[in-house]
Amino acid sequence: MNCIFCKIVSGEIPSKFLYEGERVVAFEDLNPQAPTHILIVPKSHHENAADLSLGDPSALLEIFKAAKQLANERELEGYRTVFNTGAAAGQSVFHAHLHLLAGRALGWPPG
Numbered sequence: 001m002n003c004i005f006c007k008i009v010s011g012e013i014p015s016k017f018l019y020e021g022e023r024v025v026a027f028e029d030l031n032p033q034a035p036t037h038i039l040i041v042p043k044s045h046h047e048n049a050a051d052l053s054l055g056d057p058s059a060l061l062e063i064f065k066a067a068k069q070l071a072n073e074r075e076l077e078g079y080r081t082v083f084n085t086g087a088a089a090g091q092s093v094f095h096a097h098l099h100l101l102a103g104r105a106l107g108w109p110p111g
C-alpha cells in the first residue's frame with residue numbers, strides 16, 4: 001500500500017514526532033493552517049475515524065489523550081480538533097488523522 005502516513009509512522013519517511021505512544025504518533029502538518037497545526041495519527045492503517053473506531057478503538061482514545069498532552073505542553077488556551085472524512089469534506093490523506101489547530105482565532109462555521 002502506498003500510504004504516506006504509514007511511511008511516516010514506520011520511519012521510511014523521517015519525521016520529528018512531537019508525541020509517540022503505543023498506538024499513536026503526532027507530527028507537524030506540512031502545510032500548516034494555524035500557528036499550531038499538528039496531525040495525530042494512529043500507527044494502524046484505517047481510512048477514516050469511523051473505521052478506526054471499529055478497527056482500533058484504543059488508538060482513537062489515545063489520539064485524544066495525545067491532543068490533551070500536546071495542548072498542555074504548549075499551554076494552548078483553546079484548540080480545535082478535526083477529522084475530515086471523505087474528499088467532499090476535505091480529506092486528502094486516507095489514513096485516519098486528527099488535526100489539532102490552535103494559535104489564532106478560528107472562525108465558526110468552518111470553511
Ligand code: 5GP
Binds near residue numbers: 030091093
Ligand atoms: P486531510 O486533508 O486529509 O484532512 O489532511 C491531510 C493533511 O496532511 C493536510 O493538512 C496536509 O497538509 C498534510 N500532509 C500531506 N502530506 C504530508 C506529509 O508528507 N507530511 C506531513 N507532515 N503532512 C502532510
Ligand code: ZN
Binds near residue numbers: 003004006007045046
Ligand atoms: Zn496508512
